[in-house]
Amino acid sequence: MKKGFIILGICLLIFVVWRETQRKRAPHVFLTTSGRIEMCLACHQERPSKPHAREVVGCSPCHNGQPLRIDKSLAHKNLIFNAGDLHVADSSCGQPACHPRRPEWVKKSLMATNRGIIDTLRRYWGEANKPCPDTVESLLKSGKNSLALDYFRKLCGSCHLWFPRGKYQGFLAQKGGGCVACHLVPNKKPKGHPFLTLNIPIRNCARCHNRSGRIALTYQGLYEAEGYGTPYLHGDFGADTLLDGRFVQHIPPDIHFKKGLVCVDCHIKEETMGTGKSYVHMVQSLEVQCTSCHGGTGHTSKGHIIPGFKKEKGRSVFIDHHQKVHPLKPPLPIACRHPVHKNLSCQACHNRHVPQCFGCHIRRVANEKQLDKLSGKETPGAWEEFRSYMRYKTPTLGWYKNKIVILVPG
Amino acid sequence: MTKWLSWGVTATLLIATLSGIIISYPYHEEHPLISTVGIETVVPFGDFFRALHYFSGQLTLLLLWMHTVEALIKRRAQSRPWWSWSILILSLPAILFILFTGYVIRDDETGFSAGRIAEHLALSIPWVGKYMNHLFFLVSQDGVHRPWLIHVYLTGLVLGGTGLWHFRLRLLSLLDLGCWATICTALSLVWPASLVAPQETTLVKGPWFFLGVQELLRYLPPFWAGIAYPSLPVVCLFGYYWRPRLATLSLLLWALSYGIFLLMGACR
Numbered sequence: 001m002k003k004g005f006i007i008l009g010i011c012l013l014i015f016v017v018w019r020e021t022q023r024k025r026a027p028h029v030f031l032t033t034s035g036r037i038e039m040c041l042a043c044h045q046e047r048p049s050k051p052h053a054r055e056v057v058g059c060s061p062c063h064n065g066q067p068l069r070i071d072k073s074l075a076h077k078n079l080i081f082n083a084g085d086l087h088v089a090d091s092s093c094g095q096p097a098c099h100p101r102r103p104e105w106v107k108k109s110l111m112a113t114n115r116g117i118i119d120t121l122r123r124y125w126g127e128a129n130k131p132c133p134d135t136v137e138s139l140l141k142s143g144k145n146s147l148a149l150d151y152f153r154k155l156c157g158s159c160h161l162w163f164p165r166g167k168y169q170g171f172l173a174q175k176g177g178g179c180v181a182c183h184l185v186p187n188k189k190p191k192g193h194p195f196l197t198l199n200i201p202i203r204n205c206a207r208c209h210n211r212s213g214r215i216a217l218t219y220q221g222l223y224e225a226e227g228y229g230t231p232y233l234h235g236d237f238g239a240d241t242l243l244d245g246r247f248v249q250h251i252p253p254d255i256h257f258k259k260g261l262v263c264v265d266c267h268i269k270e271e272t273m274g275t276g277k278s279y280v281h282m283v284q285s286l287e288v289q290c291t292s293c294h295g296g297t298g299h300t301s302k303g304h305i306i307p308g309f310k311k312e313k314g315r316s317v318f319i320d321h322h323q324k325v326h327p328l329k330p331p332l333p334i335a336c337r338h339p340v341h342k343n344l345s346c347q348a349c350h351n352r353h354v355p356q357c358f359g360c361h362i363r364r365v366a367n368e369k370q371l372d373k374l375s376g377k378e379t380p381g382a383w384e385e386f387r388s389y390m391r392y393k394t395p396t397l398g399w400y401k402n403k404i405v406i407l408v409p410g
Numbered sequence: 411m412t413k414w415l416s417w418g419v420t421a422t423l424l425i426a427t428l429s430g431i432i433i434s435y436p437y438h439e440e441h442p443l444i445s446t447v448g449i450e451t452v453v454p455f456g457d458f459f460r461a462l463h464y465f466s467g468q469l470t471l472l473l474l475w476m477h478t479v480e481a482l483i484k485r486r487a488q489s490r491p492w493w494s495w496s497i498l499i500l501s502l503p504a505i506l507f508i509l510f511t512g513y514v515i516r517d518d519e520t521g522f523s524a525g526r527i528a529e530h531l532a533l534s535i536p537w538v539g540k541y542m543n544h545l546f547f548l549v550s551q552d553g554v555h556r557p558w559l560i561h562v563y564l565t566g567l568v569l570g571g572t573g574l575w576h577f578r579l580r581l582l583s584l585l586d587l588g589c590w591a592t593i594c595t596a597l598s599l600v601w602p603a604s605l606v607a608p609q610e611t612t613l614v615k616g617p618w619f620f621l622g623v624q625e626l627l628r629y630l631p632p633f634w635a636g637i638a639y640p641s642l643p644v645v646c647l648f649g650y651y652w653r654p655r656l657a658t659l660s661l662l663l664w665a666l667s668y669g670i671f672l673l674m675g676a677c678r
Binding site for chain 1: 443444447448450451452453454455457458518585586588589591592593595596599602605606607608610
């Protein structure tokens with residue numbers, strides 16, 4: 001018995017020696033600039049953008065794991081691939097030393113709750129007669145369902161921040177992911193660490209804001225055409241296609257786009273990421289108005305400062321995210337400030353042509369299955385959307401909250 | 411059983427000491443965590459020897475605890491003079507303290523917090539607390555220097571003491587030592603020695619045997635939870651020589667209550 005133990009011991013020692021010859025030791029103990037040990041850097045050479053530089057932040061504050069180990073199986077224990085995922089963001093992006101409370105607020109923003117979409121659907125479909133408390137998070141936790149919610153789960157359920165990034169193929173692959181849904185810019189190098197940015201490109205916003213109001217498309221001068229790619233030009237489709245296969249034609253873009261401004265130049269963080277308040281509809285969340293900058297003081301309707309607005313030599317200017325300076329024109333004294341126009345919204349005159357979608361209708365095929373994008377499972381009932389026609393024309397004007405505004409079917 | 415256990419304690423303590431000497435070369439008490447991570451990741455065979463040191467130390471405590479229980483069951487106290495029994499009893503808190511300082515001197519999340527807690531517990535002792543802290547800890551001012559010295563010196567003292575006791579009976583056979591070395595090696599190949607990175611958290615769990623004290627600290631003042639209550643079994647073991655029935659009953663009650671607190675602490 002004892003001799004057997006000794007033989008086993010010798011075998012184990014041989015294994016220890018063999019294992020040592022197979023492993024790659026770290027050249028030294030890796031430290032960040034603050035003196036924290038980050039052995040992840042012994043293997044990982046990725047370089048994120050400057051604010052999250054490897055020498056300063058390291059890997060583990062965002063991606064968790066075990067920063068004191070180098071054996072892959074030990075070091076990657078409890079690893080988080082997407083640190084921006086809202087399920088973990090409180091302890092990654094939102095940790096006290098980095099962006100405290102921000103994920104908590106973002107979870108209450110409309111981009112995370114989708115409360116407006118859910119509320120509108122449920123009330124229009126006769127399932128509720130007062131504002132619904134349902135949010136994406138509550139639906140994920142409860143699994144609650146109904147006809148309107150089934151529609152939401154299957155057709156709208158990918159345009160929210162809780163959507164798991166990279167879980168699905170095709171155009172869904174880049175959607176969602178919590179903080180990174182907006183702040184991530186892919187690295188052009190294969191397997192390179194993506195960059196996190198405050199200069200959020202329009203394409204990140206357009207991944208979701210391309211249906212219904214289609215605001216991110218219209219802003220860039222893209223008009224979702226009929227689904228045929230017509231008129232054909234040079235023997236090919238006469239329109240470009242979006243990632244999901246829809247055809248778009250080019251129209252004159254918004255003047256702000258022409259000048260180089262992106263969505264987040266105007267839409268400040270209090271609007272997009274929230275302030276911890278829970279709103280039902282987007283109109284309650286929006287606070288930037290044209291007059292905040294044009295003739296205004298650079299403050300939103302809720303008193304928040306617009307960072308790009310500056311006063312230079314007595315003139316109002318706007319400095320965009322690329323540090324380009326734009327002079328700001330005040331509203332025209334006669335056309336805009338004349339008493340007969342006092343009830344006109346800016347858009348009523350300045351949006352001469354607007355893409356409009358008429359005759360929206362949907363069909364549910366009961367004996368077919370479709371992916372429920374919240375639960376990630378195929379469930380009975382497949383929804384299909386149809387429309388009668390698209391038009392790029394002068395919009396209808398209507399009366400809303402003591403203002404004449406444009407009314408656009410979407 | 412008696413021989414197996416007593417030689418097991420000696421053999422594992424010897425393995426822990428030898429492996430400790432090896433890893434003490436790359437260890438620097440001025441940079442405890444950096445050098446511990448260096449042992450794990452940079453030094454060839456470093457993680458193996460550290461795991462060997464860790465598991466042989468844990469085994470020493472477990473085997474000594476079993477050895478003590480066996481000695482109580484077989485009423486060995488009565489067969490030797492009171493001073494001899496008292497010296498043997500002292501080896502249990504000494505090993506526990508060596509193991510505890512072993513956690514402190516690696517200065518990871520567990521060790522750092524354990525050191526701070528121990529310092530405050532020492533200071534809670536009336537009259538002599540300040541001197542005890544200066545002797546054993548003072549980690550907040552002097553880093554792990556004192557726990558490191560205690561870890562080394564006390565190991566030598568205990569090894570010398572138990573060695574003297576056991577080797578006067580019979581020399582430890584190499585075969586026995588080899589068997590225990592195999593067990594320690596096997597353990598160190600299956601599990602890595604614990605090392606917890608500092609993190610943003612509101613709950614840090616101490617060494618496994620300390621979890622009961624940690625839990626008690628939620629309900630009682632530091633002196634009663636961290637000094638008086640953990641000292642009770644040592645007092646009972648001393649008293650066993652004169653009042654075996656009362657001491658046994660007290661020990662059982664203490665072990666039961668501590669087991670419950672330990673479980674509560676582990677489940678947090």
